[in-house]
Amino acid sequence: MEIRHLEYFIEVSRHKSFSKAAEVTHTSQPSISKAIKDLEIELGKTLFYRSTKYVELTDAGEIILEQAQQIVASFRNLNTKLEGLTKLQTGKIHIGLPPITAVTTFSHLLSAFKNEYPKIQIQLFEFGPKKIEASLQEGLLDIGIFTPEDSDLFEWIWFEQDPLSVIMHPEHPLAQCGSVKYEDFYGEQLILFNSDYKLHDLIIDKCKKAGVNPEIAFETSQRELMTQMVAAKLGLALLPSKICKELDSQIIVSRPFSDSQLYLQLALVWKKGRYLPHAAQEFLDFLKENYLTM
The missing domain is CATH 1.10.10.10 (Winged helix-like DNA-binding domain superfamily/Winged helix DNA-binding domain)
Structure with missing residues (x-):
């Protein structure tokens, strides 16, 4: 074997x-x-x-x-411990990131790092947050991107906080509003992040606290499928505002969401106490020193 x-x-x-x-x-x-x-x-x-x-x-x-x-x-x-005996100019980093994520900020971080270390390979895996978390614990990923909570298991660096906007077809009545609030979801079909995302439960919970029992039309982890369903007039969806700026306004429009406390917050996360490959450790050190704070 x-x-x-x-x-x-x-x-x-x-x-x-x-x-x-x-x-x-x-x-x-x-x-x-x-x-x-x-x-x-x-x-x-x-x-x-x-x-x-x-x-x-x-x-x-x-x-x-x-x-x-x-x-x-x-x-x-x-292998990574043995590789650590060699120069830091080579190596590979395994990073997991969720599909429904605006990667602009992360892309800039990667670009800056690759300019400094062009020979280090970065392999990206698109998983849901819960699978990323499990893969970190199993040692299958070096770094994950999600919203961490357990400081006993993980360490992290925050790098993104993006408020959510509501997307809809341009002909939807809410397209005439300046912003959308929870009460506006009454009687509407919602297209949500699936349960792999912490925002799934948070959105439903906040709707209920506002007196609205949300009607869920679809749940998905795929951003493209979510926007396609909105364009087909199958419902409303919430997406990070940076993603909304990339959408074709001829078929989908976005409006700010009134709850300023509802946002996608992301961190670079790694397993506490696990030996990281030197390339992954250098990546984190580079970002801490030049761009991010703990």
Whole structure:
């Protein structure tokens, strides 16, 4: 059994696709298939249900996945400690960020860092906040972007605070208003962040406190799908104001939300006490020194 076989197995289970796993690992699909087959022969268990439409873990696969993640995380930590003996000018950083995020601020931070350290590779993974948090704990990511709360598990640096705006079709009656408040949601269909986002529960809770029982039309983690549904007149949605500035005003308009306390707050987060690769530590030190504060 080789570490790369376990890495391939983790990627197939993550993406539920042999072809997608091949894409993200920069290898061929036949190589992925062979590695999984060799793993199944060695373990004597079928790890995936395979059909023409999807790939899904078997019960044995679920058990192996948990162990494989721990093994790969331990191996990566071993490698990063050895890499730490070399110069900081090379290395790789694994960063998880949520899809519904205005990345302008983060892009500027990355650009500044890459100008200073052009040989350091930065690999980005788009996950929901809860999966990012779990992946940090499992050692599969070095840094995550989300709204942290548990200071016993994590350390972080705040870098973004973006108020929410309400988006709607230009023909919607609320498009004539200067701003939107919770009471305006009465009788309206809402398209929300899914439950992977802390804002999901916060929005629903604040609506109820304002005396409005929100009618949820759809929940999604995909920004494009959310805006498409709004453009199709299927409901209203709340998005960070920086994202709203990028929308086509011919098909979607945005209005400020009256609750100034409702905003997307994001931090660069890492697991407390975990050995970080030197490249990831240098990234954090660079941002602390030049751009951000704890």
